[in-house]
Amino acid sequence: MALKRTIAKLNDYQDRLKDKKAKQIKVKHVDKIISKLEAKKADLDKEFHEATKPSRKERLKRKRKVLRDQIEQAEFLRKEILKSQK
Amino acid sequence: MLKRLLLPVILTMLILGFVNSQDFQEIAAGVAIFLFGMLMLEDGFKLFSGGLLERVLERTTDSLAKSIGFGIVSTTIMQSSSLVSVITISFLSASLITLVAGVGIIFGANIGTTTGAWLVAGFGLKVKISAYALPMLAVSIVLVFQRSKYMRGAGFVLAGLGFLFLGIHHMKEGFEAFKDQFDLTRFAMTGVLGLLVYTFIGAAATVVMQSSHATMVLIITALAAGQVSYENAIALAIGANIGTTVTAIIGALTSNFQGKRLALAHLIFNVVTAGVALIFINQIVWAVDWVSATVGIGDDDYALKLAVFHTIFNVLGVAIMVPLMGRLIGFLERTIAEPEPDVSKPLYLSQAADEFPATMELAMRKEVKHLQDNAIELIAHGLNLHRHEIYASDDIAATVAASTEPLELDIDEVYEARVKTLYSAIVEFATRAGTRNLPKEVVERIYSLWDSANRTVRAVKAVKHMRRNATVYTSRPQGEATDLYNGLRTEIARILVEIHDLDESDTEIRSSLWLDEERVQIERDRRNTTRMIERLIRDQAIGATTATSFLNDSGYAYEAMSDLIEAARVYYIETEGAMAEVERILTLGEDDVEEMSAGAQ
Numbered sequence: 001m002a003l004k005r006t007i008a009k010l011n012d013y014q015d016r017l018k019d020k021k022a023k024q025i026k027v028k029h030v031d032k033i034i035s036k037l038e039a040k041k042a043d044l045d046k047e048f049h050e051a052t053k054p055s056r057k058e059r060l061k062r063k064r065k066v067l068r069d070q071i072e073q074a075e076f077l078r079k080e081i082l083k084s085q086k
Numbered sequence: 087m088l089k090r091l092l093l094p095v096i097l098t099m100l101i102l103g104f105v106n107s108q109d110f111q112e113i114a115a116g117v118a119i120f121l122f123g124m125l126m127l128e129d130g131f132k133l134f135s136g137g138l139l140e141r142v143l144e145r146t147t148d149s150l151a152k153s154i155g156f157g158i159v160s161t162t163i164m165q166s167s168s169l170v171s172v173i174t175i176s177f178l179s180a181s182l183i184t185l186v187a188g189v190g191i192i193f194g195a196n197i198g199t200t201t202g203a204w205l206v207a208g209f210g211l212k213v214k215i216s217a218y219a220l221p222m223l224a225v226s227i228v229l230v231f232q233r234s235k236y237m238r239g240a241g242f243v244l245a246g247l248g249f250l251f252l253g254i255h256h257m258k259e260g261f262e263a264f265k266d267q268f269d270l271t272r273f274a275m276t277g278v279l280g281l282l283v284y285t286f287i288g289a290a291a292t293v294v295m296q297s298s299h300a301t302m303v304l305i306i307t308a309l310a311a312g313q314v315s316y317e318n319a320i321a322l323a324i325g326a327n328i329g330t331t332v333t334a335i336i337g338a339l340t341s342n343f344q345g346k347r348l349a350l351a352h353l354i355f356n357v358v359t360a361g362v363a364l365i366f367i368n369q370i371v372w373a374v375d376w377v378s379a380t381v382g383i384g385d386d387d388y389a390l391k392l393a394v395f396h397t398i399f400n401v402l403g404v405a406i407m408v409p410l411m412g413r414l415i416g417f418l419e420r421t422i423a424e425p426e427p428d429v430s431k432p433l434y435l436s437q438a439a440d441e442f443p444a445t446m447e448l449a450m451r452k453e454v455k456h457l458q459d460n461a462i463e464l465i466a467h468g469l470n471l472h473r474h475e476i477y478a479s480d481d482i483a484a485t486v487a488a489s490t491e492p493l494e495l496d497i498d499e500v501y502e503a504r505v506k507t508l509y510s511a512i513v514e515f516a517t518r519a520g521t522r523n524l525p526k527e528v529v530e531r532i533y534s535l536w537d538s539a540n541r542t543v544r545a546v547k548a549v550k551h552m553r554r555n556a557t558v559y560t561s562r563p564q565g566e567a568t569d570l571y572n573g574l575r576t577e578i579a580r581i582l583v584e585i586h587d588l589d590e591s592d593t594e595i596r597s598s599l600w601l602d603e604e605r606v607q608i609e610r611d612r613r614n615t616t617r618m619i620e621r622l623i624r625d626q627a628i629g630a631t632t633a634t635s636f637l638n639d640s641g642y643a644y645e646a647m648s649d650l651i652e653a654a655r656v657y658y659i660e661t662e663g664a665m666a667e668v669e670r671i672l673t674l675g676e677d678d679v680e681e682m683s684a685g686a687q
Contacts (some may be wrong), residue, residue: 036597
C-alpha cells in the first residue's frame with residue numbers, strides 16, 4: 001500500500017513538473033536523502049545493539065523497521081527517476 | 087520639540103523663497119524631483135529583493151575586502167548609500183552578515199556614493215540631461231504597469247533615474263537664472279571659519295533632505311553656476327558626509343544592538359574622516375589639483391575637481407579606518423553591549439527585519455525556534471522534568487519515574503509571559519508579511535513557520551491541561567495510576583529528546599523524514615494505551631474516576647506529542663528545490679502512519 005501511495009505522489013510530482021510548478025528531481029537529490037536516512041539507520045542500529053532493556057530493544061526494532069521501509073521507498077524512487085532520465 | 091519645529095520652519099522658508107524668487111522655485115522643485123527619483127529608485131530595487139539582492143549579499147561579504155567591494159558596487163548601481171545602509175542594518179539585525187562585513191559595506195558605500203558626483207559633474211552638467219530624462223520617464227510608465235514584479239521594478243528604476251536627471255536639470259537651470267539676479271558668492275567665507283560654517287550648512291542640508299547625494303548634486307550645480315566658491319563647496323561636501331549618518335541613525339533606531347553598532351560605526355567613520363579632511367585640507371586640495379592635472383581635468387573645471395575631492399576624501403577615510411578595524415569593532419562591542427536576552431520578548435522580529443523578504447523569513451524562522459525553545463522548556467517543567475536530565479538519560483523511563491518532585495511553577499503565568507507573547511508577535515509579523523508584496527514562495531514559507539508555531543502553542547496548552555493530574559499521580563506512588571501517568575510523561579519526554587537530537591544533528595545529514603518513525607510510534611502508543619486502559623477497567627485495577635481522568639489526559643498527551651512532532655517536521659522540512667520534492671514524496675501520509683502503526687503492535 002505504501003508503495004502505491006508513493007507512486008501516486010510521484011505521479012502528482014510529474015504532473016506538477018509538466019506544469020513547471022515543481023523543481024526537477026535528479027538522482028543525486030534522492031541519493032542525498034538516502035544518505036540522510038542511512039545515517040539515522042546507523043544511529044538506530046548502534047542504539048539497538050547497545051540497548052539491554054527488552055522494551056527498549058522492541059521499540060528500537062520497530063523504529064528500524066519504519067526506517068527500512070522508508071529507505072526502500074527512496075530506492076524505488078531513485079530507480080524511477082533514473083528511468084525517467086534515460 | 088526640535089522635530090516639531092523643523093517642519094513649520096522648512097515650510098516657511100520655502101514659502102518665503104517662492105514669493106521672493108521664481109528661480110528659487112525651480113531649484114527647490116529640482117531638489118524635490120531629484121529626491122522623488124531616489125525614492126522611486128529605492129522602491130524599484132526593493133522589488134528586485136527577495137532573491138537576487140540577498141543571495142549576492144550573503145555570498146559577497148565573507149571578507150572585509152569583499153564587503154567593501156560590495157558596498158562600492160551596490161551603491162554605485164543603486165545611487166543611494168542610504169538604501170545600502172538600510173539593507174545592511176536589516177541584514178545585520180537578522181544575523182545574515184557579521185558586524186565586520188556590515189562595517190565594510192558601509193565603508194564601501196561611502197566610496198560608491200562618490201560616483202554620483204562624477205555622474206553629475208562629468209555628465210549631467212556637460213550634456214542636456216533633460217533630453218534623456220523625458221523618454222526615460224515615458225518608457226518607465228509603460229513598464230510600471232506590467233504584471234511582472236521585475237518589469238515593474240525595472241520601470242521604477244528607470245523612472246527613478248529619469249526623475250534624478252530631471253531634478254538635476256531643474257537645479258542647473260535654477261542656479262543659472264538665479265546668478266543673474268542674486269549673487270550668493272557674497273556670502274562666501276574664507277579661512278577656518280568658512281570651512282566650519284559651510285561644513286555645518288552641508289550637514290544640515292543633508293539632514294533635511296535625508297540624502298548626501300542630493301546635497302552633492304546641489305553643491306555641484308551651484309558650483310558650476312558660480313554660486314558658491316570652490317573652497318566653500320569642499321566644506322559643504324565634508325558636511326554632507328557627516329549629515330548622511332543621520333539616515334543610518336534613524337534606520338538603526340528600530341533595529342537591534344547590531345544595527346545600532348553599525349550606525350555608530352558610520353558616524354565614527356564620517357566624523358573621523360571629516361576631522362582629518364578639515365585638518366589636512368590644504369594637502370588634500372593639493373592632491374586634488376595633482377590628480378586633476380594628471381587625468382586632464384581643466385584647472386577651472388571646479389565641478390569635476392569637487393568630484394575628485396569627494397572621491398579622495400572618502401577613499402582617505404577608508405584607508406584610515408581599515409587598519410583600525412579591529413579596534414573599531416572592539417569599541418563598538420564595548421560601547422553598545424549585547425543585551426541579556428529577555429526570553430519573554432520577541433528577539434528577532436524587529437522592524438529592521440521587516441524591510442526585505444530574506445530577512446523577514448530568517449527573522450520568522452529564528453523567532454519560531456525561540457518560541458519552540460521556550461515551549462519545550464515549559465512542557466518539560468509542566469511535567470516536572472528537567473531537559474538536561476532527559477537529554478542525557480540512557481533510560482528515559484527510569485529518569486522520568488525518578489522525577490517525582492513537583493516543580494514550583496505557575497504554568498499559566500509562564501505560558502502568558504514566554505509563549506503567548508511570542509506567538510502573538512509571530513502572528514502579527516506573519517500577517518504583515520502576507521500583506522506585503524513578497525514573492526509567493528516566501529509568503530508560503532512564512533505561513534508554514536506560523537503553522538509550526540501554532541502547533542507548538544497547542545502542545546503547550548495540552549500539557550497545561552494535564553499538568554495537575556500528572557503531578558498528583560506521579561509525585562507519590564499510587565499503583566497503576568502512577569505507572570500510567572509516568573508512561574505518558576515518558577512518551578512526551580521521548581518526543582522532546584527526538585526533537586533535541588534532530589536540532590543538534592549536523593544540518594548536512596539531518597532530515598525531517600527522521601521524525602516519521604516517531605509519528606508511527608505515537609499512533610501505536612495511542613492504540614496500546616486505549617487497549618491497556620480498557621483492560622485495567624475490566625480487571626478493576628483502577629477506579630472509574632481515575633480511568634476517566636487518565637483517558638482525558640492521554641488525549642491531551644497524544645495531542646501534544648503529535649503537535650510537537652508536526653511542528654518540528656514543518657520547521658525542519660526542506661523548503662526549496664528538488665530536495666523538498668523528494669521529501670514530499672517520501673514523507674509518510676496519515677494513511678501510511680495508520681497502516682504501519684496497526685501492522686506492528
